Amino acid sequence: MKAYEVARTKMVQDMSVRTLTNLVSNFEQSDYVLKIDMKGHHERRWIVLNDDVWGSQLRDYVRTESVQKGQKNMTVKKFRTFVNDVIIPEVIKKGDEKSLSKKIQQNGIAESTARFWLHYMGCYFKQGRKDIYYDGHEREDVVEYRAKFIPRFLDYFNDPSIILVIQDESIYRPNEHNNFYWQIDRPGEAINTVLRNKSLGSGTMVSGFITIFGFVGLTDEEMAEVNARRAAKNEPPITMAIRVTNDEVDGLLGDENALTFSYHLFEYGKQRGGYWDGEKMLAQTLDVLSMLEYKFPGKTFVFLFDWSSGHDKKPVDSVILGNMRLKWGGKQPLMRPSTILEDYASPDPDIYRILKKGEPQHFIFQENDPPPFYELTAQDYVGKPKGMKQVAYERGLWRDGMVLRDNNNPERSLFHVLQKCPDFQQFVKSILQEEIEKSGHVCDFLPKFHCELSPIERVWAKSKRYVRDYADDTRQTMTKNVKKSFLLDNLPNETVIRFFGKSMDYAVAYHKGDSVVSAIMAVKKKSHRAVLPSECN
Numbered sequence: 001m002k003a004y005e006v007a008r009t010k011m012v013q014d015m016s017v018r019t020l021t022n023l024v025s026n027f028e029q030s031d032y033v034l035k036i037d038m039k040g041h042h043e044r045r046w047i048v049l050n051d052d053v054w055g056s057q058l059r060d061y062v063r064t065e066s067v068q069k070g071q072k073n074m075t076v077k078k079f080r081t082f083v084n085d086v087i088i089p090e091v092i093k094k095g096d097e098k099s100l101s102k103k104i105q106q107n108g109i110a111e112s113t114a115r116f117w118l119h120y121m122g123c124y125f126k127q128g129r130k131d132i133y134y135d136g137h138e139r140e141d142v143v144e145y146r147a148k149f150i151p152r153f154l155d156y157f158n159d160p161s162i163i164l165v166i167q168d169e170s171i172y173r174p175n176e177h178n179n180f181y182w183q184i185d186r187p188g189e190a191i192n193t194v195l196r197n198k199s200l201g202s203g204t205m206v207s208g209f210i211t212i213f214g215f216v217g218l219t220d221e222e223m224a225e226v227n228a229r230r231a232a233k234n235e236p237p238i239t240m241a242i243r244v245t246n247d248e249v250d251g252l253l254g255d256e257n258a259l260t261f262s263y264h265l266f267e268y269g270k271q272r273g274g275y276w277d278g279e280k281m282l283a284q285t286l287d288v289l290s291m292l293e294y295k296f297p298g299k300t301f302v303f304l305f306d307w308s309s310g311h312d313k314k315p316v317d318s319v320i321l322g323n324m325r326l327k328w329g330g331k332q333p334l335m336r337p338s339t340i341l342e343d344y345a346s347p348d349p350d351i352y353r354i355l356k357k358g359e360p361q362h363f364i365f366q367e368n369d370p371p372p373f374y375e376l377t378a379q380d381y382v383g384k385p386k387g388m389k390q391v392a393y394e395r396g397l398w399r400d401g402m403v404l405r406d407n408n409n410p411e412r413s414l415f416h417v418l419q420k421c422p423d424f425q426q427f428v429k430s431i432l433q434e435e436i437e438k439s440g441h442v443c444d445f446l447p448k449f450h451c452e453l454s455p456i457e458r459v460w461a462k463s464k465r466y467v468r469d470y471a472d473d474t475r476q477t478m479t480k481n482v483k484k485s486f487l488l489d490n491l492p493n494e495t496v497i498r499f500f501g502k503s504m505d506y507a508v509a510y511h512k513g514d515s516v517v518s519a520i521m522a523v524k525k526k527s528h529r530a531v532l533p534s535e536c537n
Contacts (some may be wrong), residue, residue: 002045014158016523021168027449029260035208040459042077052215055121057087058087058117059121059122060084061079061082062074062079062118062121062123065078065082070438076111076114076115077111077114078118079114079118080108080109080110080111080114083108083109083114083117084107084109085108087533088100088104088105088108090107092105099447122507125520136448136449137449137450137460138533139449140341142418142447142448142449142450145447145448146447146450146510149444149445149446150507150510150511152444153444153453153507154504154507154508154511156302156444157500157504157507158376161299161300162299162300162301162302162442163211163292163296163299163300163301163302164211164212164302164304164500165209165210165211165288165292165301165302165303165304165397166209166210166211166304166453166454166455166456167207167208167209167285167303167304167305167311167456168207168208168306168456168457168460169205169206169207169208169276169308169397170205170208170463170464171203171204171205171206171462172203172204172205172206172464172467172482173200173201173202173203173204173478174201174202174314174471174473174474174475174477175196175197175199175200175201175202175471175473175479176200176201176464176467176468176471177196177468178465178468178469178471179196185458192224197473199249201266201473201475202267202269202270202272202475203268203269204265204267204403204475204478204479204482205266205267205268205276205283206263206264206265206266206460206482207263207264207266207276207280207281207458208262208263208456208486209262209263209284209285209288209303210262210455210456210459211292211495212497212500213484213493213496214486214488214491214493214496214498215261215262215263216261216262216288216291216292216295217259217260217261217262218259218291218294218295219256219258219259219260220243220257220258221292222295223238223243223260225294226238226290226291226294229290229294230290233453234284235290238260238287238290238291239283239287240264240280240283240284240287240288241261241262241263241264241284241287241288241291242260242261242264242265242483243258243259243260244258244259244260244261244483245257245258246258248480248483249483249484249487252487252488252489253485253487260291261486262291262292262344263486264284265479265482266280276310277310277313278309278311278313278431278432280310281310281311281313281432282431282432282435284433285303285432285435285436287321289301289436289439289441293439300441300442301436301441301442302441302442302443302444302446302453303432303436303441303442303443303445304444304445305432305443305444305445305446306445306446306448306451306454307445307446307448311430311432311445312430312445313430313431313432314428314429314431315336315429315430315431315434315503316333316334316431317333317334317335317336318335318336318428318429319335319336319338319363319423319424319426319428320333320335320428321388321418321419321424322415323335324363324385324387324388324391325387325388325404326387326388326389326403326404327372327373327374327375327387327389327390328365328375328378328381328384328385328386328387328389328390329381329384329385329387330385330387332385332387333385334363334364335363335364335385336359336363337361337362337363338360338361338363338424339358339359339360339361339423340355340356340357340358340359340360340361340395340423340424341357341421341422341423342357342421343356343357344397345396346397354394354395354396355394355395361391361394361395362386363385363386363391364383364384364385364386365382365383365384365385365386365440366382367382369381369382372386372387372389372390373390373393373398374389374390374393388404388414388415388418389402389414391418392414392417392418395418395421397417397418399412402414411476419464430443450506452496452502452503452506452523453503453506453507454503455499455500455502456499458499458502459486459491459496459499462485462491462495463482463485463486463490463491464485465486466481466484466485466490467481469480502523505523506523
C-alpha cells in the first residue's frame with residue numbers, strides 16, 4: 001500500500017495527509033522499524049524547579065540584574081545568554097545532563113524557552129514600584145557594620161531590663177489620597193473619574209519615638225509631675241511632645257480628657273517653622289527620655305536612630321582631624337583634649353620633649369605653653385587652636401617639608417601621618433549619643449539602608465493608609481487624622497508587637513549570614529518606607 005493510499009483510510013481521519021505521509025515515509029526509510037519519538041521527553045523545567053542550586057541561582061540573577069544603572073535592564077535575550085553560558089555548562093559539569101537533549105547541550109535553550117522559564121519562575125514584565133531599597137545593603141562597610149550590630153540588636157530584644165525606643169521621621173501632605181477605587185466604565189455612560197489637586201500640598205513632618213507598647217502617652221497629671229522633676233534639675237518643661245485632647249479625635253481617648261504623646265508635629269519650610277536639625281532632634285530626644293523614665297522606672301532604654309545628618313551631628317569640640325588647619329589660629333574649631341594612646345620616637349630628644357603614652361594633649365594653647373615652634377615671636381596665641389603642624393611637633397611626628405595634605409606622598413602629608421594615630425581613629429560620638437549615655441541609657445544606630453529593621457517604618461505605613469482614606473484636601477483634617485491614626489483604634493498594641501516581630505525576623509535572617517535577597521525570602525513578606533498593605537493590616 002502506498003503512503004497516499006494509507007492516508008485516505010478512515011483509521012487516520014484525525015491526522016492530516018501531510019503528517020501521515022511523512023510518518024509512513026520515515027517508517028519505510030528506517031527499514032520498517034518503529035523509532036521512539038523523543039519530543040517532550042527532554043524536560044528542562046527541572047532546572048528551574050531545583051531550588052537548592054539552579055532555580056535559586058536563576059532567581060538571584062533576575063533579582064540582581066533586572067534593573068541596572070547606566071545600562072539596559074535585563075532582557076529575555078540576556079537571561080537566555082546567562083542560562084546557556086553559565087547554568088547549562090554547570091549542569092553538564094555536574095553530570096546532570098541526562099534530561100537535556102543533545103541540541104540543548106550543544107546550542108542552549110531558545111529565546112522562547114527562556115521567556116517561558118521566566119514566567120514559570122513567577123516573573124512578569126511590569127512597571128516597577130517601591131520596595132525594599134537594598135542598593136547598598138551588601139556594600140562592604142555596611143555588611144561589616146551589620147555583622148557587629150545584629151548580635152547587639154538581638155540582645156536588646158531578649159533582655160527584659162531593656163526597652164527598645166525607635167525614632168524616625170515621616171512626611172504627611174494634605175492632598176495625598178487613596179487612589180484605588182472601583183470605577184464604572186460602560187459605553188455611553190459617564191466614568192466616575194475623580195479630579196485631584198496636582199500639588200500634594202505643603203508638608204507636615206512627624207518625628208516620633210515608639211516602643212513595643214506604641215507611642216508613649218501621659219495624662220496631664222503625669223506630665224505635670226514629669227515637668228516638676230525637670231524643674232528640680234533646672235531643665236525647661238517639655239515642649240517637643242504633642243498634647244491631644246479627646247475632642248480633637250472624636251472621643252477616641254475614652255475616659256481621658258487629654259494625653260501627651262511621644263511624637264512631634266513640625267510644619268517645615270522657609271516661611272513656616274524652618275527646618276528640622278540636630279538641635280531640635282536633641283531637644284525632642286531629651287523630652288521623650290523624661291517621659292520614658294517616668295513611664296517605665298528602673299528600665300534601660302536603647303534608642304535606635306538611622307544615620308541622617310541630624311542624628312549624627314558631632315559636638316563642636318569633637319576631636320576631628322579633618323577640621324584642623326595647618327597652622328595655629330584662624331576659624332578652626334576649639335577641640336577638647338585627647339589622650340595619647342601610643343609612644344612616638346622623638347627625632348631629636350635633646351632639643352625637645354615629646355608627649356608620652358597616657359598624657360593628655362591639648363589642641364588649644366594653654367596659659368604656660370610656649371609659642372608655636374615655627375613662629376616663636378607669635379603674640380596672643382593663648383586660647384587659640386594649635387593646628388596640625390604644632391600637634392604633630394608635640395608628638396614627635398613633624399618633619400621638615402611636610403604639608404597639610406598630599407595624597408600622592410602620604411609620608412609628607414600631616415593629615416595622613418596624624419590619621420594613623422590611635423586617638424584620631426577613635427569613633428567620635430554624636431551629641432545625641434553623648435547626652436543619652438550621660439543619663440545612663442544606650443544610643444545605637446541601625447545599619448545604613450536597613451529600614452526593614454526599623455518597626456516604626458511599618459507604623460508610618462499604617463498611619464498613612466488611614467490618613468489617605470479620610471483625606472479631604474485640608475490641613476485641618478490631615479492633622480486630625482494623623483493624631484487619630486496613632487491611637488489604639490487604628491494602631492492596637494498587638495499590631496505594634498507584630499511590627500517589632502517582623503524586624504526581629506529580618507535580624508535573625510541576617511544573623512544566619514543571609515544576604516538581603518535571602519533575608520527577604522526568609523521573612524516571606526516585604527517591607528519598606530512604603531510598606532505593603534498586607535503588612536500593615
